Amino acid sequence: xxxxxxxxxxxxxxxxxxxxxxxxxxxxxxxxxxxxxxxxxxxxxxxxxxxxxxxxxxxxxxxxxxxxxxxxxxxxxxxxxxxxxxxxxxxxxxxxxxxxxxxxxxxxxxxxxxxxxxxxxxxxxxxxxxxxxxxxxxxxxxxxxxxxxxxxxxxxxxxxxxxxxxxxxxxxxxxxxxxxxxxxxxxxxxxxxxxxxxxxxxxxxxxxxxxxxxxxxxxxxxxxxxxxxxxxxxxxxxxxxxxxxxxxxxxxxxxxxxxxxxxxxxxxxxxxxxxxxxxxxxxxxxxxxxxxxxxxxxxxxxxxxxxxxxxxxxxxxxxxxxxxxxxxxxxxxxxxxxxxxxxxxxxxxxxxxxxxxxxxxxxxxxxxxxxxxxxxxxxxxxxxxxxxxxxxxxxxxxxxxxxxxxxxxxxxxxxxxxxxxxxxxxxxxxxxxxxxxxxxxxxxxxxxxxxxxxxxxxxxxxxxxxxxxxxxxxxxxxxxxxxxxxxxxxxxxxxxxxxxxxxxxxxxxxxxxxxxxxxxxxxxx
Numbered sequence: 001x002x003x004x005x006x007x008x009x010x011x012x013x014x015x016x017x018x019x020x021x022x023x024x025x026x027x028x029x030x031x032x033x034x035x036x037x038x039x040x041x042x043x044x045x046x047x048x049x050x051x052x053x054x055x056x057x058x059x060x061x062x063x064x065x066x067x068x069x070x071x072x073x074x075x076x077x078x079x080x081x082x083x084x085x086x087x088x089x090x091x092x093x094x095x096x097x098x099x100x101x102x103x104x105x106x107x108x109x110x111x112x113x114x115x116x117x118x119x120x121x122x123x124x125x126x127x128x129x130x131x132x133x134x135x136x137x138x139x140x141x142x143x144x145x146x147x148x149x150x151x152x153x154x155x156x157x158x159x160x161x162x163x164x165x166x167x168x169x170x171x172x173x174x175x176x177x178x179x180x181x182x183x184x185x186x187x188x189x190x191x192x193x194x195x196x197x198x199x200x201x202x203x204x205x206x207x208x209x210x211x212x213x214x215x216x217x218x219x220x221x222x223x224x225x226x227x228x229x230x231x232x233x234x235x236x237x238x239x240x241x242x243x244x245x246x247x248x249x250x251x252x253x254x255x256x257x258x259x260x261x262x263x264x265x266x267x268x269x270x271x272x273x274x275x276x277x278x279x280x281x282x283x284x285x286x287x288x289x290x291x292x293x294x295x296x297x298x299x300x301x302x303x304x305x306x307x308x309x310x311x312x313x314x315x316x317x318x319x320x321x322x323x324x325x326x327x328x329x330x331x332x333x334x335x336x337x338x339x340x341x342x343x344x345x346x347x348x349x350x351x352x353x354x355x356x357x358x359x360x361x362x363x364x365x366x367x368x369x370x371x372x373x374x375x376x377x378x379x380x381x382x383x384x385x386x387x388x389x390x391x392x393x394x395x396x397x398x399x400x401x402x403x404x405x406x407x408x409x410x411x412x413x414x415x416x417x418x419x420x421x422x423x424x425x426x427x428x429x430x431x432x433x434x435x436x437x438x439x440x441x442x443x444x445x446x447x448x449x450x451x452x453x454x455x456x457x458x459x460x461x462x463x464x465x466x467x468x469x470x471x472x473x474x475x476x477x478x479x480x481x482x483x484x485x486x487x488x489x490x491x492x493x494x495x496x497x498x499x500x501x502x503x504x505x506x507x508x509x510x511x512x513x514x515x516x517x518x519x520x521x522x523x524x525x
Contacts, residue, residue, distance in 0.1 A: 066094045077357065079467070081386045082523035089521075113252055113324060114264070118355055120320045120329065121156055127331055128312055130159040137162070138346055138477070143452070144371050145477045148364065149348055152475075155358045157316060158350040164308035165343035166474075168456065168481040169281070170488040172289035175303040176202060179271065179279065182305075183209045186273050189219040189334070191318045193251075193270040195458070197224045198232040198286035200293065206285060207244070214245030222246055223322060225266040226253040232286070251321060251470075264354050266321060267469035269303075269458050270314050275338035278306045278314040278349070280457055280472055282381075282443045289443075297410040297440020300492060302379065304456040304474050304481070306349070308341035313349035317472055345479035352459065352471040361459040362466045364475060366392040368449050375402035377489045379444040382462035383407055383420035384522050389461065390423060397431035406444075406492055409436040416462070418515035419522055424504050435496035442492075445473070448485045452478050456485070463523050 069090045073083055089097035130153075138146045138160060149160045169175040183190065183206065190213060197203055214220045222241060229235050229250060241248035251266040271279040281303025287293035289301055306314070312335045323329040352361040369376055369392045376396060383405070385393070397403040405427075411417030424434055445465075447455040457473020459465045476482060497503075 065098075066090055069094065069098055079386050079388075079523070082463075085521055085523045114355055116324045117320070117353065120323055121353060123329070124316060124320060124331060125157050127335060128157050128159050128316060131161075134160055134162050134346070141477070143477060144367065145346065145348075145453075145475075148367050148475070151363065151367075152348065152350045152360055155353060155356055155360055156351060158313060158348055160346050160348040161308070161310040161313075162346060163340045163343060164306055164310040164347045164479075165341040166345075166347060166476060166479045166481040167305040167307075168484040168488070169283075169303040169305065170484075170491075171291075172283045172299065172301045172303075173291065175279065175281065175283050175301075175305075176290050178305060180205065180209065182273050182277050183213070186213050186218050188274045189221070189272075190274075191221050191270070191272045191315065191322075193223045193266065193268050193318050193321060194284050195225045195227075195265070195267045195269060196232060196284035196286055197222075197228055198284075200287040202287050202290050202292065203285045210246055211244045220246045221318075221322060222248045223251055223266070223318070224249075226250040227265055229253060249322065249325075251324075263468050265464075265469050267458050267465060268317065268321075268351070268472045270318050270472060272311060272315045272318060275311055275315055275334065275336070276307060278311040279303055280314065280349075280474055282445050282458060295441075296408070296412050299440060300379075300437055300442045300444060302444035302446050302456060302485075302488065304476075306347060306474060308339055308343055309337055310347040310349055310474075311339070312337060314472070317349070317351045321470070343480065345482075346477045347479060348475040348477075350473060350475060352466075352469075352473075354468050354470065359466055361471050361473070362386075362389055364455060364473070365389065365447060365459075365461070368447055368453055368455070369393060369396040369401075369403070372396055372401045372449050374450045375404070376447065376449045377486065378403075378405045378461075379442055379446040379489065379492065380405065380461045381408055381412070381441065381443045381445075382416050382460045382465075383423055384416065384462035385423055386463070386466070386523070389466075390426070393427060393432055394430035397427075402433070403431070404433045404435065404489075404493070406435045406437055406442055406489070406496055408441045408443075409438040409497065410440045412441055414511075415514065415518055418511045419518055420515075421504075421507060421511050422515040422519050424499055425501075428499060428501060428504065434499040435493060436499065437492065437496050439495055446485060446489070448482060448489060451482060451486065454479070454482045454485050467523075 070087050073086055073090065076083070086097070086101055089100070135146055135149070138149065145160070152158050167178070169178065190210065210220050224233070235253070238248040238250065252264065269280055269282065269284060282301045283289045283303050288295045288299050291299050315334050319331060319334060350360065350364070366389060393403060407420060408417070428434060445457055445459050454476045455473050457471065459471045459473055465471055
């Protein structure tokens with residue numbers, strides 16, 4: 001990728017990317033599995049050569065061990081689809097599979113972060129009060145939104161608000177233009193939490209403003225997921241940012257510990273300005289998100305901007321992650337409502353944390369599907385479903401709801417694309433209409449329903465988002481931007497090809513075979 005330099009009188013320095021393919025392989029789960037399988041093969045060969053006499057006993061041990069592990073797994077709380085995957089692994093590779101399962105469940109290397117996040121969430125569970133009058137108004141609508149709000153608040157502090165203006169952006173370019181103007185108006189603080197930051201035109205322009213604002217005394221904080229250290233940024237990037245007066249952190253920096261670095265990534269995209277304005281959605285800070293750099297055809301994305309009383313919820317989400325390694329967590333100063341806007345409808349910002357037993361992101365989506373009366377229209381980059389979500393999609397279509405899903409026409413990950421196609425046949429047979437965006441890659445994470453409900457956020461329809469990542473979104477009921485979301489869906493649909501039984505039969509053999517092979521390990525994907 002050509003990396004543009006930003007004229008900055010030598011203050012802003014773009015750090016060159018490093019070739020990290022070797023480290024990606026060494027610290028990957030794929031490498032760990034291969035290593036453990038190779039170890040088992042080596043042990044078995046050694047047993048054949050040196051301990052031929054005890055082979056009958058080893059076979060008996062393997063059989064008993066496998067049965068015990070499968071029985072234990074069958075009675076665990078794990079999702080049923082994931083159980084099938086692990087049962088297959090235990091059956092094929094009892095010892096390596098058990099070691100892998102133990103390491104991924106125990107999450108070695110991130111135990112301190114796990115405990116700290118749980119503590120911070122519990123400490124702030126009641127810090128933003130729910131207005132009784134708002135809940136009463138929501139209850140009168142008889143939409144089920146009040147029930148959903150009560151469920152979501154089991155896992156954190158996520159009030160539902162009135163007096164919030166919502167603006168929908170149908171592209172990264174639209175969000176970028178708005179964001180640049182809002183950043184220029186910052187007076188007190190700028191909080192940014194993003195999954196990916198990559199140097200180039202987009203981040204360079206934003207960084208110019210952040211540097212100026214920090215010099216003016218604005219509290220500028222930037223946090224990105226530690227995976228960036230393996231792909232887009234160097235490990236000392238926070239120090240480089242500190243030279244510009246910007247506070248910067250990597251969430252869960254990558255360490256050479258094979259078992260868990262893929263798990264519990266910070267996939268959120270949050271930007272809060274002065275407690276008055278907040279952004280979320282699918283758009284990271286990299287040039288492909290605004291189509292300055294083409295990777296997979298045209299990049300279709302979406303975001304939402306909030307102004308008003310709902311903004312402190314996103315401030316709280318940011319501070320919960322920022323304070324993980326802070327000795328003295330600060331809350332109240334930043335969470336006071338700064339703005340009340342006469343916006344129609346209700347907004348509930350919420351987060352999904354992988355450390356509890358609640359699949360908030362998935363359950364919000366299923367609530368929308370189960371309560372829909374006319375249509376549910378969805379945009380998502382990935383479709384790797386567990387049994388429950390697939391059943392909800394099929395059930396909604398079978399009871400007459402117009403369920404449409406827009407997926408990428410050009411994939412960013414061929415394996416994920418192949419896995420998505422394994423769901424096509426059953427979904428189409430049930431009446432779900434699936435479309436692929438022919439100009440390129442859809443990265444939007446959008447649900448819109450019945451002209452009155454919508455979700456815009458970071459939550460994909462795959463196992464990573466629904467089970468393993470920190471995520472966030474804005475649930476909206478009867479807000480003014482919902483017609484804009486549906487309009488964007490309709491406009492995007494015009495650029496799509498529909499998936500039909502005929503196109504499924506004619507699908508490339510590569511995707512058919514790859515999808516079927518990967519299907520049984522989909523929960524690990």
